[in-house]
Amino acid sequence: MTHQSPLERLLRGLALVLVVCFFIFPILWIVLMSFQTNETILRSPPSVVFRPTVSNYAAIISGHLDSNVASMGIEFMRNLMNSVILSAGSVALSLVLGVPAAYAFARHKFRGSEDIAFTLLSFRFAPPLLVLLPLTLYFQQIGLADTYLGLIWVYQLICLPLILWIVRGYFEDISPDIEHAYRIAGHSWFSTFCRISLPLAGPGIAAAALLAFIFAWNNFVFALVLASADKQPVTVGALAFVTASGIQYGQIAAAVVLSILPVLALALYAQRYLVEGLSLGAVKG
Amino acid sequence: MSYLEIASVNKIYGGKVHAVKALDLAIGQGEIVALLGSSGCGKTSTLRMIAGFEEVSSGRISLGGQEVHRLPPGRRGVAMAFEGYSLYPPLTLRENIAFALKGEKLAASEVAARVEEVAHLVEITAILDRYPSSVSGGQQQRASLARALIRRAALHLLDEPMGQLEPQLRALLRGRIKHFIRERGLTAILVTHDQTEANALADRIAVMENGELQQFDTPAALKERPANLFTGTFIGEPPMNVFDAEPQDSGGRLAFRLGEGASLDYDAGAFPGALRERLAAGRGITLGVRPHAVRIAEGGLTAQVAANQWLGDQTHISAGFAGGTIVSVRHDRADLRQGDRIPIAIAPADLHIFDRATGRAISHGGQLA
Numbered sequence: 001m002t003h004q005s006p007l008e009r010l011l012r013g014l015a016l017v018l019v020v021c022f023f024i025f026p027i028l029w030i031v032l033m034s035f036q037t038n039e040t041i042l043r044s045p046p047s048v049v050f051r052p053t054v055s056n057y058a059a060i061i062s063g064h065l066d067s068n069v070a071s072m073g074i075e076f077m078r079n080l081m082n083s084v085i086l087s088a089g090s091v092a093l094s095l096v097l098g099v100p101a102a103y104a105f106a107r108h109k110f111r112g113s114e115d116i117a118f119t120l121l122s123f124r125f126a127p128p129l130l131v132l133l134p135l136t137l138y139f140q141q142i143g144l145a146d147t148y149l150g151l152i153w154v155y156q157l158i159c160l161p162l163i164l165w166i167v168r169g170y171f172e173d174i175s176p177d178i179e180h181a182y183r184i185a186g187h188s189w190f191s192t193f194c195r196i197s198l199p200l201a202g203p204g205i206a207a208a209a210l211l212a213f214i215f216a217w218n219n220f221v222f223a224l225v226l227a228s229a230d231k232q233p234v235t236v237g238a239l240a241f242v243t244a245s246g247i248q249y250g251q252i253a254a255a256v257v258l259s260i261l262p263v264l265a266l267a268l269y270a271q272r273y274l275v276e277g278l279s280l281g282a283v284k285g
Numbered sequence: 286m287s288y289l290e291i292a293s294v295n296k297i298y299g300g301k302v303h304a305v306k307a308l309d310l311a312i313g314q315g316e317i318v319a320l321l322g323s324s325g326c327g328k329t330s331t332l333r334m335i336a337g338f339e340e341v342s343s344g345r346i347s348l349g350g351q352e353v354h355r356l357p358p359g360r361r362g363v364a365m366a367f368e369g370y371s372l373y374p375p376l377t378l379r380e381n382i383a384f385a386l387k388g389e390k391l392a393a394s395e396v397a398a399r400v401e402e403v404a405h406l407v408e409i410t411a412i413l414d415r416y417p418s419s420v421s422g423g424q425q426q427r428a429s430l431a432r433a434l435i436r437r438a439a440l441h442l443l444d445e446p447m448g449q450l451e452p453q454l455r456a457l458l459r460g461r462i463k464h465f466i467r468e469r470g471l472t473a474i475l476v477t478h479d480q481t482e483a484n485a486l487a488d489r490i491a492v493m494e495n496g497e498l499q500q501f502d503t504p505a506a507l508k509e510r511p512a513n514l515f516t517g518t519f520i521g522e523p524p525m526n527v528f529d530a531e532p533q534d535s536g537g538r539l540a541f542r543l544g545e546g547a548s549l550d551y552d553a554g555a556f557p558g559a560l561r562e563r564l565a566a567g568r569g570i571t572l573g574v575r576p577h578a579v580r581i582a583e584g585g586l587t588a589q590v591a592a593n594q595w596l597g598d599q600t601h602i603s604a605g606f607a608g609g610t611i612v613s614v615r616h617d618r619a620d621l622r623q624g625d626r627i628p629i630a631i632a633p634a635d636l637h638i639f640d641r642a643t644g645r646a647i648s649h650g651g652q653l654a
Contacts, residue, residue, distance in 0.1 A: 184365050188359060
């Protein structure tokens with residue numbers, strides 16, 4: 001660490017505060033909104049002084065949306081559950097498929113291996129809507145439309161390339177001789193993979209899984225087209241707040257806060273893995 | 286049938302790079318063999334084929350009478366110390382070394398005793414409970430060596446096992462490891478580019494270059510009777526002096542005409558008839574002479590000193606001679622300056638004669654090769 005004058009420290013601190021305010025502001029505003037009624041939110045000019053209310057949260061958790069005109073039921077908690085099922089399911093499937101594949105791409109150079117790896121990455125290039133139209137027709141024919149399985153399958157377009165490429169970089173960072181040293185002591189290829197390679201790539205796998213989870217959680221368009229009401233995740237479910245009697249900003253804000261909480265908790269928990277995984281794995285991969 | 290037999294083994298990478306060419310090696314049980322050569326000569330590829338990390342492109346490898354070249358590494362009964370140490374980062378050095386015995390189902394006390402023994406051998410007892418990332422490269426290398434030596438394997442493969450050690454420790458460990466291997470009757474193959482290490486540890490040395498085996502012989506034979514010009518110039522420090530020469534046999538005298546009018550003139554009686562006949566056939570030859578055999582003596586041919594270096598225990602004098610440079614080694618200080626003229630004498634018994642076209646040795650010290 002180089003020496004810093006007090007002034008430098010002060011300026012640096014000030015700059016950091018400004019950056020944090022800039023990035024945190026939308027989230028902060030939403031949190032504030034979630035404790036207000038529609039009237040206080042919409043008053044002009046806006047003010048940060050208000051009497052907090054938890055009625056928005058109560059409405060969302062109980063499932064009864066009371067506006068000044070009518071009362072309607074929403075299934076936001078069910079949406080939240082769907083999000084958990086879809087994101088966790090697709091990340092789990094991606095790990096099962098992607099981690100061994102990443103290992104194969106990292107360790108075994110075979111004919112066309114680079115092409116296959118790149119093809120898998122190219123899933124990320126295609127505009128989702130272009131893929132979705134034909135996919136919807138196929139899914140309806142083979143009965144996968146509006147099922148968790150079908151959605152998790154489509155979510156592989158998001159998760160699999162991400163996990164594959166990050167984890168591959170991580171496996172490439174491990175010296176093959178560490179595996180060789182274990183193999184030569186009388187162990188099979190598979191036990192070497194499980195006992196040596198997987199634990200060493202652990203942080204990278206955790207980081208990739210977390211990122212994939214966030215991307216899956218935030219996905220909107222796949223679920224919008226392919227899922228009916230009872231399979232919809234929070235991203236699509238939030239549309240229900242745009243009602244005939246107006247937009248329920250307070251409840252939307254509360255819903256947004258509820259839907260970022262699980263990911264935020266996960267991200268905070270795994271933050272160090274995330275940074276380490278991205279800087280070590282993805283850069284070299 | 287030898288203990289380890291490598292028969293016409295080829296290694297071709299990606300259909301292009303021919304790293305090992307038709308290698309034949311037969312090694313007896315209890316022997317210590319060094320694979321010696323410069324970088325990229327195929328010695329590590331050979332070692333990795335024996336270990337099973339590289340497939341042989343063609344040929345056979347058998348160990349203890351059993352063909353092993355199709356077996357996975359874990360079933361060949363081979364132990365190996367890796368050049369890059371390859372310690373498992375989450376484990377301490379002690380655990381890393383003990384890890385090698387996992388497959389043998391030994392009692393914990395037995396494992397602990399053996400770890401202590403090899404740790405003592407390579408001088409890492411004090412740091413056994415530290416992690417690989419917190420010790421130096423040399424210490425990691427010794428732990429890696431210990432991990433290989435702790436096993437009672439059919440064959441021990443050591444890839445540059447002492448490359449990272451400081452000279453004093455290297456000299457100490459060479460002696461200890463040789464004794465350790467001998468005492469237990471282990472068979473070992475050592476890959477190195479350091480001749481001193483090969484000479485000190487190995488019973489026989491296989492010299493490789495460009496994927497081809499040049500010579501497989503004892504250290505003394507490699508020095509005294511190099512099979513070809515490559516081995517002749519590769520083995521020995523400083524390297525052998527070589528000069529292209531034209532032999533001229535005039536009855537009683539045998540002269541070797543070198544460049545710039547210089548000529549080495551000998552009594553023909555010092556060379557056997559068969560050799561003289563061979564030389565009379567008129568093919569171009571290359572003369573080699575070890576720097577230690579180049580004497581500065583009255584009546585010799587004139588050379589002009591280019592450099593005079595005192596290395597603390599010997600003097601290297603390089604001098605312009607016959608259109609090239611000749612190096613002479615002596616064990617005292619020489620009072621010579623650049624530009625001084627010195628007389629150079631070479632005894633017929635110190636001449637190595639090689640065929641210039643093929644590089645193959647024709648004679649060593651007057652004896653046909």
